[in-house]
Amino acid sequence: MTPPVAPGALPTLSAEDRAALAAVRRRADLEASDLWRRVGPTVAAITEATVHRRPANPAPRPTDRRFLRVLAWNLLRGTELDAALHLLTEDPRLADLDLVLLNEVDLGCARSANRDVAAEVADALGFEHVFGNSYVVLNAGDAHERAVFGDAPNAVGLHGNAVLARDPIVAADNVAVHVTRDKFHSSEKRLGQKRALSVIVRTPLGDLPVANAHLDSIASPGDRARQLSDLLAALPPEGPALLGGDLNTTTYDLAHPARLALNLLGKFWRGGFPHAMHSYLHPWERYERSVFRTLEQAGFDWRAFNALGQGTIRYAVGDAQNESTLAEHVPGVFARFLRWRLRPWNGVAPLRTDWFAGRGLRALRDGELIEPCGRASQRPRSVTAPTWQGRAPSDHDPVLVDVTW
Numbered sequence: 001m002t003p004p005v006a007p008g009a010l011p012t013l014s015a016e017d018r019a020a021l022a023a024v025r026r027r028a029d030l031e032a033s034d035l036w037r038r039v040g041p042t043v044a045a046i047t048e049a050t051v052h053r054r055p056a057n058p059a060p061r062p063t064d065r066r067f068l069r070v071l072a073w074n075l076l077r078g079t080e081l082d083a084a085l086h087l088l089t090e091d092p093r094l095a096d097l098d099l100v101l102l103n104e105v106d107l108g109c110a111r112s113a114n115r116d117v118a119a120e121v122a123d124a125l126g127f128e129h130v131f132g133n134s135y136v137v138l139n140a141g142d143a144h145e146r147a148v149f150g151d152a153p154n155a156v157g158l159h160g161n162a163v164l165a166r167d168p169i170v171a172a173d174n175v176a177v178h179v180t181r182d183k184f185h186s187s188e189k190r191l192g193q194k195r196a197l198s199v200i201v202r203t204p205l206g207d208l209p210v211a212n213a214h215l216d217s218i219a220s221p222g223d224r225a226r227q228l229s230d231l232l233a234a235l236p237p238e239g240p241a242l243l244g245g246d247l248n249t250t251t252y253d254l255a256h257p258a259r260l261a262l263n264l265l266g267k268f269w270r271g272g273f274p275h276a277m278h279s280y281l282h283p284w285e286r287y288e289r290s291v292f293r294t295l296e297q298a299g300f301d302w303r304a305f306n307a308l309g310q311g312t313i314r315y316a317v318g319d320a321q322n323e324s325t326l327a328e329h330v331p332g333v334f335a336r337f338l339r340w341r342l343r344p345w346n347g348v349a350p351l352r353t354d355w356f357a358g359r360g361l362r363a364l365r366d367g368e369l370i371e372p373c374g375r376a377s378q379r380p381r382s383v384t385a386p387t388w389q390g391r392a393p394s395d396h397d398p399v400l401v402d403v404t405w
Helices: 015-023 027-031 034-047 081-090 117-125 143-149 221-233 257-270 272-281 289-297 320-329 332-341
Strands: 050-053 068-077 099-107 128-137 158-165 169-176 190-192 195-203 206-214 241-246 313-316 348-351 354-359 399-404
Touching: 015 034, 027 034, 034 128, 034 190, 050 169, 068 081, 068 117, 068 206, 068 241, 068 354, 081 117, 099 117, 099 128, 099 206, 099 241, 117 128, 117 158, 128 169, 128 195, 158 169, 158 195, 158 206, 169 221, 195 221, 206 221, 221 289, 241 399, 257 272, 272 348, 354 399
Parallel strands: 068 099, 206 241
Antiparallel strands: 050 128, 068 399, 099 158, 128 158, 128 190, 169 195, 195 206, 241 354, 313 348
């Protein structure tokens, strides 16, 4: 790992260069252009950058803490950041946090009002944070985002992951993981690649390596396992470590239409839609077995760190974002079939995609440890579909775990 960089060290592209990059239609044409020869090195530096920032008003750091309360949340770009900020600072179910792992956070994207999502959350909590960039976003987002938020230009156009901590973050690594497809050709046109963020946090219990993963959904379970393996290889080989984030254990193989067809046939053969619904909440049993095996082979326990069988994201018939995402990645006939088959479940399919795993750590249960201040440990849990003033910050639920070692 290397020391994190200061915010001012982040390289940038001009608005003119971003617009010129967005205007190129094919990757081959891009790489043959004078434009790419000029800005390619800057793009590479931006898409692997980490930014470290300390808060102006840091939260207290009690030295007598006996456990750490950790939250992981896919914030869906931060398009409803005000709702997220209110919940994180006012909702008692999300109180007394020590570590926060955020996936899908924007920095200077028009769809999230060109805000620095990770920095605003960190400032609200009084935490320091590291943002690990993955992409330069060249357009206004995917098809649904463009329809909702319009085509305004991005101020900076960065998108990645973040770790926020009450305690000092002393090292960070923005880990490149296995690439499943070129996002330059996706509806959300991007340069860069999938990355995962690994940091070391200096806590009262000792230094803790923390890995924040966001695995690909438009991929196969084997691809996700390979991405996870790349991240785990960047962690210290021994000692306590915590991993969390959106592992996208959807049970689907979206690497190729033919593989999706085989996946669907397998689900039909093994029990049809009731079998699929069970698998969504128990992905380790069959379809995502390789992801969980990868964790186990690296010495990570995941069973004790999660509320097993509880969904953390829902596909809902009629939800504009769900429908747009589905239409982009699967044939229309499958989308219609899915809507029809979900009628007995009131049009909603819950999936478990967000996880924690620990090595050399103990996930606590309700009241197992009580601190001198009176804070009592709680079991692994999630907060189902939290809202503020009718606005949901994300399609994912925040998940929490209390850990000690």
